[in-house]
Amino acid sequence: MTEHILIVEDSRELAKLVSDYLAQAGFRSHCLHTGETVVAWVREHNPRLILLDLMLPGCDGLTICREIRTFSQVPIIMVTARIEELDRLTGLELGADDYVCKPFSPREVVARVKAVLRRSEELNNxxxxxxxxxxxxxxxxxxxxxxxxxxxxxxxxxxxxxxxxxxxxxxxxxxxxxxxxxxxxxxxxxxxxxxxxxxxxxxxxxxxxxxxxxxxxxxxxxxxxx
The missing domain is CATH 1.10.10.10 (Winged helix-like DNA-binding domain superfamily/Winged helix DNA-binding domain)
Structure with missing residues (x-):
């Protein structure tokens, strides 16, 4: 499994933890910690999936998701501390494919990543x-x-x-x-x-x-x- 996962998370410790768990599962990952550079990075590198924090310095996750959807259909999993259903639906309306609420287990995030990618593969078949x-x-x-x-x-x-x-x-x-x-x-x-x-x-x-x-x-x- 060589899918390249982009982790967008302002907490460096949390991003490193998720990256380590993804590596154990066979994924390569890259971490960004502010919102301003995300769209340009996605355009250049075309990741297989994005883990996108909702609350970011510089540019929030919903705005980033909206902009990415103007040029890419890469799967996006929103990561956030907002648990209200309205926020959840807003993210999905803008094009997110799944939603993970903090606090979470890194194993849960890996499971979500695998599930989203597996869904894509099964439907492709x-x-x-x-x-x-x-x-x-x-x-x-x-x-x-x-x-x-x-x-x-x-x-x-x-x-x-x-x-x-x-x-x-x-x-x-x-x-x-x-x-x-x-x-x-x-x-x-x-x-x-x-x-x-x-x-x-x-x-x-x-x-x-x-x-x-x-x-x-x-x-x-x-x-x-x-």
Whole structure:
């Protein structure tokens, strides 16, 4: 396992501790301790995953996440002491793929990193270049296009769309979506799935002025491109 993980954490001791645990698990990592240099570093080095502290000197994690999402779909795990659900949903709305609250066990962080990367690999194994009507999916690049228009999706949004589009017409409950997209099921609620679907629908509508993901009352969601 040679994935390069970027750790953005103002506490040098905590960053070193997490880095040591990641190294034991076979990951290479790089640490940044202020917010100003993060975006430029990500542009240059293209990490496999980012552990991003929410409260940083210079530039906060939510602002950094928002800017990264304008050019990259790299998986982002937010790390923060804010435990309120509103803060959690805000991070996910901006494109974070998971959320870890302080204080935490370094082993938990390693487990989250593995889970996010494993999710990506498992969904990639469903096939490359899958198509459903005008929708085209490229799991190698986490790219989705509608009528050749590229959708600016987060990794989680891509996984959600790919899962629904793989079985058009099938209704997935929120629990099934959580189980398939978030295998560990931690810090994930029905509202989180609803938030992702809302963002996904908006991006699809802006690209093609159509509704491809439909709500089924009291049941869940389904993909239908008819």
């Amino acid at each position: 469903h096939g490359t270049g899958a198509k459903s009507g005008s929708l085209q999916l490229d799991p190698a690049k986490y790219e989705a296009r509608i009528d050749s228009i590229l959708l600016p999706l987060t990794v989680v949004e891509y996984h959600l769309l790919a899962l629904l589009a793989a079985e058009p017409g099938r209704v997935f409950s929120r629990g099934q979506l959580i189980e398939r997209i978030y295998p560990d099921q931690r810090t994930v609620s029905d509202r989180t799935i609803d938030s992702h679907v809302k963002k996904l629908r908006k991006k699809i509508s802006e690209a093609c002025d159509r509704e491809l993901i439909h709500s089924v009352y009291s049941a869940g969601y389904k993909f239908d491109d008819r």
